[in-house]
Amino acid sequence: MVLHYRVAIASSxxxxxxxxxxxxxxxxxxxYLVDEWIFVEKRSLNPVCRGGYHLESQMTDNVERLTDCQYxxxxxxxxxxxxxxQAKNIIPMALPGDIQDALDKxxxxxxxxxLFE
Numbered sequence: 403m404v405l406h407y408r409v410a411i412a413s414s415x416x417x418x419x420x421x422x423x424x425x426x427x428x429x430x431x432x433x434y435l436v437d438e439w440i441f442v443e444k445r446s447l448n449p450v451c452r453g454g455y456h457l458e459s460q461m462t463d464n465v466e467r468l469t470d471c472q473y474x475x476x477x478x479x480x481x482x483x484x485x486x487x488q489a490k491n492i493i494p495m496a497l498p499g500d501i502q503d504a505l506d507k508x509x510x511x512x513x514x515x516x517l518f519e
Contacts, residue, residue, distance in 0.1 A: 406435045408442070408470045409508055411501055412476035416444070418506050419497055423476040423483045424451035424461075431471065432482065432505060432513075440507050465490055473512075475504050 427449050431442040447464045450456040465486045477498035486496035487494045497504040
């Protein structure tokens with residue numbers, strides 16, 4: 403069985419998971435294919451956080467632009483974003499730190515999750 407899935411990572415520099423979901427304007431998209439992670443693209447979105455509140459329509463637009471991903475990773479993710487992502491069957495994860503470490507954790511999580519499907 404060939405496994406492939408995509409992850410969107412909120413990052414300011416392409417090396418670290420260092421952005422809050424609502425404040426991120428760049429998401430680095432990775433795809434796991436067969437036995438390796440492949441960088442797909444840097445996707446720019448409009449940050450939705452406006453100092454404690456966000457525009458619901460803009461949040462919906464951003465989530466919609468990430469629906470080709472099965473996981474979204476950020477340093478922090480608020481309750482509103484979590485609800486919208488989960489409604490689209492996207493698993494949100496707060497995994498601040500190195501991008502490669504986050505990808506390794508997602509791989510492990512995905513493999514464990516598959517055992518229960």
